Amino acid sequence: MKLKRSLSMDSQKKETLSGRGSGLESEYHSTPDTVCDVNTLSVLIRKKNVRVVDVRKEEEYAKEHIPGAVSLPLARILEKESPTHCIELLQDIGVNEDLPVVTYDDTFGALAARVAWTFQYIGHQHSSILEVTFSQWKNMGFRTEKKSNSYKWQPHPLKINQSIYADLAYVEKVSSNKVLVDSRERLNFLSEHIPEAVNLPYTMLRADGRVLSKGDDIRRFLQNRGIHENSELVTYCGSVGTLSGLVYYGLKLAGLKNVRLYARSFKEWKALGKPKTEFKDANYWDLSAE
Amino acid sequence: MKTRKDANIQKHIPKPRRNPRWGKEEETNIFAERVKLFRTGKLSEDDFRRFRLQHGAYGSRLQMDYSMVRIKVPGGEILPVQLEKLASLSEAFSIGSAHVSTRQNIQLHWVQLEDVSEVMRGLVEVGLTSREACGNTIRNVMCSPLAGVCPDEQFDSTPYSKAIARFFLRNPMCQNLPRKFKINFACCEKHGLVRIADIGLVPMTKDGSQGFRIYLGGGLGAASFIGYLLEEFTSEEKLLPTCMAVVRLFDRNGNRENMARNRMRYLVNEMGWEKFQKMVLKERSIVMMTTAQSTESMFNLSAEEEDQYLPKENRYGTKLRMFSERNSSNTNAYDRWVHSNVIAQKQAGYYTVFVTLGAGDVTANQLRVLAGTIRELSMEGAARNTPQQNFAIRFVNGNDLPEFFNRLASVGLSNPGALTITSAVGCSGTTSCNLAITNSHRLAKEIQYKFLELGLDTDDMLFDSTIKISGCPNSCGQHEIATIGFFGGASRIGSVMAPTYTMLFGGSSGERGELGRVVMRVPAKRVIDTVLNIIEIYRKERGEGETLRQWIDQVLRGEAIGSIRDVEDIKRALAAVVQLPPVDQQPESYQDYGSDVRFTAKTAKGECAA
Incomplete structure (x- = not known):
């Protein structure tokens, strides 16, 4: 509670703060468990009241990163995806239960989203993604640094949050209120997808210059599809839950309460030979100009 | 330090255009x-x-x-x-x-x-709309991409095309026509699709005043017609009343029963041209006497003209080596591109660059780079999209062409051949269309790929020939106005269905446009070899200085001078190349492009006539 208050206060200061970096008026209302806007992050960094996590490759971190950030590449989370392994990683970068975490990448937010979701899954509620990529942060004129950062070990309890997680059994369970959301691009979806899934490509939730559109826009996209706030959504993508991680945060930003990530995604579904819906009557791939 | 030349170019930087507000x-x-x-x-x-x-x-x-x-x-x-x-x-x-x-x-x-x-x-x-792009309405009003820069034009027809488009968009008089209705403006007698539209217009001046030669009742489709000239000269004041009269006549008399025969060209054909012509002229006098001023004022030419700022000549521009220069596939990429993608404008020192796409496909990233290039290197700050499925970017300084080329090359858009036989046109075919039988889209891309590889863009004798492909008889690929045209179908070959194309010869566009004539059927996987064979035969047979297109016209008339005299001769010469080996020896020859499964002709109801 205390944290939320301090964050929203910072958000109110936004107007006076903006213009420092780029003159960007943030259109987000920063919330501690979805998306963090650049100005809020700047304030938090100055107050040393945040752990900024760079999920890019270590070499990229070594070249340049956001001030105070620690390096934790997505690959390290994925190499042993057990909750105990992940909670140790979180403790090792000095995060206790109260310290907000903000992740960023340079891959349109998808890797950052997957890491932020993992932290939430193991019990760190206040973990959000930065509203821009590292390149955009730099282009906006915000500061970067080269020195490598490390922080003192902090205790953090492991509290698995099952309410944001979906495994195969969950995906297969029949429920009238459940909507499977395929986050891949349109042509991949048309080729094959989990039966009954709806397509909400991650590219649809992007905005010019930001990793996610405004919540209002995303809400409208969902309303157009007949999906409402009380629907239960399960996002998936092609392999390890990165694109669908981003869509997970897009849906949270739009105010949906009940969203889960099927982290093993379509890769597992296909490997197990589960049924698929395929569409073969058109040569639509030939339209792509690549 | 700024040179005089820089200062001059600075002056020409166009002011950003207004939002054209087509959308609502x-x-x-x-x-x-x-x-x-x-x-x-x-x-x-x-x-x-x-x-x-x-x-x-x-x-x-x-x-x-x-x-x-x-x-x-x-x-x-x-x-x-x-x-x-x-x-x-x-x-x-x-x-x-x-x-x-x-x-x-x-x-x-x-x-x-x-x-x-x-x-x-x-x-x-951004001011665009999809309103009335389909359905029984007046579809997109076309204008030659060279209007305003064409050395042969009498005046720029662009503002007229836009004023007509704006007048009819959302206009109650054309919201529920018997069928779709197409209006095309040309720049000159050579460029433009005026004979294959419901209304086709060629700008002309007579005794110092502006007007048009107007053609009516043309159109391509399962049955195609060439439009008729309404009168020798239609003055500018009569432009709107003529268009209104034709639309009103079609609305009143067009066939609303038989969807397959309800384009205006059928009405003209059934009624006979003389009768239709008289009716148009009579209806026009009624329109002129009865149209309210408030209606007329919706045709606002000056508003469109205001937005049509075109730079004058570029005194500091450079001259280019143009088409007369010899080229071969060994020529460096830039020269080869200039040779087949760039033409001089009537404004001295300025050039129009044609950007080669593959059957009209362009990626998001390419669009962005193109936009930046237009903004910085076109002195009119706009582009035209062409009926050949490319982009034309005009008012480019000769000095800027290398930079232009490099930017296109950075996103794979620097292919040569935009203005040559290599740039094959293909409708969307089975990639997305309900009516398509074959994958015309992919075939057009395969042709382009192969022909560029062979360097056919560098052969000036092939320059004025075109290849256009539709995936069904309905002519969205405009196969009937191609030098060599193809439309898709399905044929039983032996015991197996295979995708095939009907090949046509001798179609052309422009004011003297003619429809192509059916020659023979060709299996889809034999189309490329067949065209290459035709080129090979032509190279052996041609008369002195005769282009491929001219030779094909001679063959069609039965007047070619070599061993191939007429269409029957060429059919015999091609008999071997259009044969497929048995299906068990070469199953892929019986599949369509872009597909690795057995071919079936699957279609659904079209929505053009809904």
Whole structure:
């Protein structure tokens, strides 16, 4: 509670703060468990009241990163995806239960989203993604640094949050209120997808210059599809839950309460030979100009 | 330090164009509401289809949950900010690439029906619309991409095309015509599709005043007709009344029963031209006597002209080595590109660059780079999309051409051959169309790829020939006005169905345009070899200085001078190349391009006539 208050206060200061970096008026209302806007992050960094996590490759971190950030590449989370392994990683970068975490990448937010979701899954509620990529942060004129950062070990309890997680059994369970959301691009979806899934490509939730559109826009996209706030959504993508991680945060930003990530995604579904819906009557791939 | 030359170029930087406001915000919300009503069963399928088509969303191949959104580009003029918006929309709601059509539309394919309103919302922001791009309405009004720069034109017809487009858009008089209606403006007698439109117009001046030669009742389709000249000269004042009269006559007398025969060309054909001509002239006098001033004022030519700022000549421009120079496939890439993609304008020192696409496909990233290039290197700050499915970017300084080329090359857009036989036209075919039998789209790309590899763009004797391909007899690929045209079908070869094309010879566009004549059927996988064979025969047989196109015309007339004299001779000469080996020896020859499964001719009802 205390944290939320301090964050929203910072958000109110936004107007006076903006213009420092780029003159960007943030259109987000920063919330501690979805998306963090650049100005809020700047304030938090100055107050040393945040752990900024760079999920890019270590070499990229070594070249340049956001001030105070620690390096934790997505690959390290994925190499042993057990909750105990992940909670140790979180403790090792000095995060206790109260310290907000903000992740960023340079891959349109998808890797950052997957890491932020993992932290939430193991019990760190206040973990959000930065509203821009590292390149955009730099282009906006915000500061970067080269020195490598490390922080003192902090205790953090492991509290698995099952309410944001979906495994195969969950995906297969029949429920009238459940909507499977395929986050891949349109042509991949048309080729094959989990039966009954709806397509909400991650590219649809992007905005010019930001990793996610405004919540209002995303809400409208969902309303157009007949999906409402009380629907239960399960996002998936092609392999390890990165694109669908981003869509997970897009849906949270739009105010949906009940969203889960099927982290093993379509890769597992296909490997197990589960049924698929395929569409073969058109040569639509030939339209792509690549 | 600034040189005089720099200062001069600075002066010519165009002011950003106004938002042309073709779109309307409220239509976006109405569309979203109607989709919801349709999905919840509160709106019948027929009513919804009519509404959807009126707003430019066409059903996708055997998947009615997806739409092709056809975006009109009136007069073919498109702005950088619009190209950037199309890039974003294609990534967000389509397949990450857009498709330039043969009627100067830009199409986004495989858009989920629920997202069409969002595409429309984006279009409105940059002043574009898909309104009346489909359905029984006046479709996109075309204009020659060279209008305003063509050395042979009498005056720039662009503002006229846009004023006509604006007059009829959302106009109650053309919301429910018997069938679609097409208006095309040319720049001169050579360039433009005036003989294959319901109304085709060629600008001309007579005794110092501006006007048009107007052709009526042409059109391509399962049965095609060449338009008739209404009168020797139609003055500018009579432009609007003539168009209104023709639309009114069609609305009143057109066939509303038989969907297969209800384009205006059938009416003209059944009635006879003389009778139709008299009716038009009579109707025009009625229109001129009865049209309210408030209606007339909706035709606002000066508003469109104001926006049509064109730079004058460029005194500091450079001269280029042009077509007379010898080229071969060994020529360096830049020279080869200049040779077949760049032409001089009537404004000395300025050039028009044609950007080669593959059958009209362009990715989001390419659109963005193109937009930036136009903004910085075109002195009119706009582009035209062409009926050859390319982009034309005009008012480029000769000095800037190398830079232009490099920017295109950075995103794979620097292919040569835009103005040559290598740039084959192909409709969308089985990639997305309900009516298609074959994958004409992919075939056009395969031809382009192969022909560029062979360097056919460097052979000036092939320069004035064209290849155009439709995936069915309905002519969206305009195969009947190609030097060598193809339309798709299915044939039983032995015991197996195979995709085939009917080949036509000798079609042409422009004011003296003629329709091609059917020669023979060719299996899809034999089309490339057949065309190469024709070129080989031509090279052996041609007369002195005779181009491929001229030779084909001679063959059609039975007047060729070599061992191949007429169409029967050439059919005999091609008999071997169109043969397929037995299916068990070469099963892939019986499959269509872009497919590795057995061919079946699967189609669904078209929506053109809904």
